[in-house]
Amino acid sequence: MRYYIIAGEASGDLYGANLIKALREKDPQAEFRFWGGDAMMKETGQPIRHIRDLAIMGFIEVVRHLRTVLGNISFCKRDILGWHPDAVIGIDYPGFNLKIEKWAHEHGIKAIHYISPQLWAWKKGRLKGMRKYLDLLCYILPFEQQFYAKNNLPQAVYVGHPLVEVVSDATPSNDSQPNTKHLTLNTDKPIIALLPGSRRQEIKNSLPYMVRLAANHPEYQFVVAGMSLIGPDFYNKVINSSYITHHSSLEIVYDQTYSILSSAYAAVVCSGTATLETGLFHVPQVVCYRGNPISIAIARALVGSRINHIALVDLIDDSNVVTELLQQDFNDRRLEEEFRLITTDTANRERMLEGYRRVEQKLGSTGASSRVAENIIQVITKTQN
């Protein structure tokens, strides 16, 4: 069967790669055409569009790049029509994927969405369209089960979180995985992982604070988890314009986030999937996020008081497992205070690690990709039969 997969971000790329593997196991004749990144490329050749050209988040950013977004949508539709897939599988990236999936459904192609948009937080109005146009929705967070049951979306299936298997594969005990190679840093100092995000806007907003934190703590080795698709020039520019980088306690290591996390004593993480990854690696963290204030104001107005947390680990456990520094709270002073708590306060570190263990229990076992593949094949073959 022919699978047209669209991943718009780094995390989607990773899950997409695992999904391709799982589909191939169950459907050896599977053919793929995809939008994604390096991980998916390793599985199945060149992407139609690379994620480095796609990552946009927030209202203002979308408006700024509207022409590009609209251009990509019409290009994608033409490309799908030309290839005749059995299914279009959108991974996360809802602003783009839901539009394509609706269109695909209307053109008789199975529309599948993997990783549900956060409808329980905002844009609940999307439910109606998703109920109508999606043939399968695979959601990954345990607390979403209640939401979909309540809102009558029969095509929604809980598959477990794909990160569990990704992180499990990347643990140092499993040497066969490329990500498990240890960092080759010439230091005896404890390593602090800095995860400034996967989008340029996020990096620009968060990395300067992290750099200033590092400047004040030569007792640690700070390692920025860089992404080669963003490019060293961009990171270096942000770092050099941030502050005095006088000592060698700040390094950028590219495309080895899991190696960094597996060696880290603590982490500063820009909110997103990385918070859960950091939790699954049992690394105490400060979560921070600073976005365009207008985007955030709109988001707050839409979300209201429905959710209390932004970090995934907090959402899953519905408690304050980690400290979240958002917008004006994400400042040098608060970051310094919270950093001291996660590095020097043993009781605080232990409390956080206990929270991570609860999160792991709630996420359950590995095998999300396999379950997604199983459901996709079932949906396609059911119609064909």
Add this chain to the structure above:
Amino acid sequence: MKRLLSILLLLLATGYAHGENVKVRLYSANTIKSINISVDLGHYNLYSTGNGTDELIEDMIGEGRSVILRPEGKKIHVSVNETDYGTFTSVRLESTDTACILCLNPENCKQRTYEGNLEVSLLKNGNMFLLNDVDFETYIAGVVQSEIYGNQTDIFRVQAIISRTWALRNMRKHASEGYNFCDHVHCQAYLNRCIRPDIMLGAIESTGETLVDSTGALIETPFHSNSGGETANSEDVWRNALPYLRAVTDTFSFHMRQSDWTKIISRDRWLNYFSRTHKIDIKDSANLDTLLTFSQEHRKVRLLGIPLTRIRTDFQLKSTFFSVTIDSTSNSVVLNGHGYGHGVGLSQEGAIRMVSLGIPYDSILYHYYTGAMLHQDPYANPAHVTNLIDKISHIIEEDNNTKTQVHSKKDDWLGRLFRLRDREEREEIYIEEEQDSDKDWEYEW
């Protein structure tokens, strides 16, 4: 011999290319009725200076001897070791050597020591007017000691550069009053001579270094104790916007002695101040809310249109960088503040932290003075400076090896430096004599 003489000269003029003494008014913030002056090191001549020409009153007043000065009518009564010398309009104690220290004990004021000369006259109100006529670089070292704490040479170097730059730019600040600077924070604190060799070392290492702008002109170099995490724009505190005095993020000022402060004020006093002094309508709920919940993530300039600098002065706050919360149990407002001082230019505690992190002294200066450049005076003599640095370093090393604090006047670093000089001088004479005798021998032969 020439080299040694140069070192001696350098001690008084440590590379200060302009080569002149400055006059600093001492105890400028105090009222001095009478004073006991003793010689701690070297010898002084005492002159009467009131009649246009200097007349010697007593010469070679040495260590342990005291000069007592007190007003008598419109003149100063002088006695030296209980011997009366009469009354004079003004007097001058002039050092006869390069290493001379006076110990000043004014009535009701703290004792201080100074190098250089001392001029004493009477003000119209009958109080004493003391001027220290001292080498510029010796003055700078005293300022550095008074203005900053720390134990790493580079922090003293940083302070010396900004103090020197400020002093050179403001040399005529008190010209109309007959002196250059006062010893108070109005100019720069100069509360004693420099008694620590490590501070002197930092000052000497910076010989001839100043901060200039892109046109080569000396810049204003304001500094303060602690920025609280962010410095202020010059125009937010004073009138002029200067391109090199821009607000900068300063996380190096976190977690230092003066990083944070709290002040509790009764709610009524706080609100009445705005209502009565600034005619703010506190019955307006928006105004009331602003006054009771004012917060600063970054430095702000005004609160309800009132300059924070004014509020700082009126409530004697450590800084303008504060936020307000309400303590309903005590019916008070709590001001949680950051930093100490006006916030413009260099944060001294931030600089101390940066030095401890190994950041070079020039990078520290560039961090706080945006776009400024370090200028090295081409007339400063590096060979002499290097020589002096070596000697003071040797003294510091000796101190570190003995691991005991040097307290006695005999062991003062200046005295030791001169004993070192004497020893070298003797050795040099000995070598010269030996060479002479060799020549004699050659001649005889």
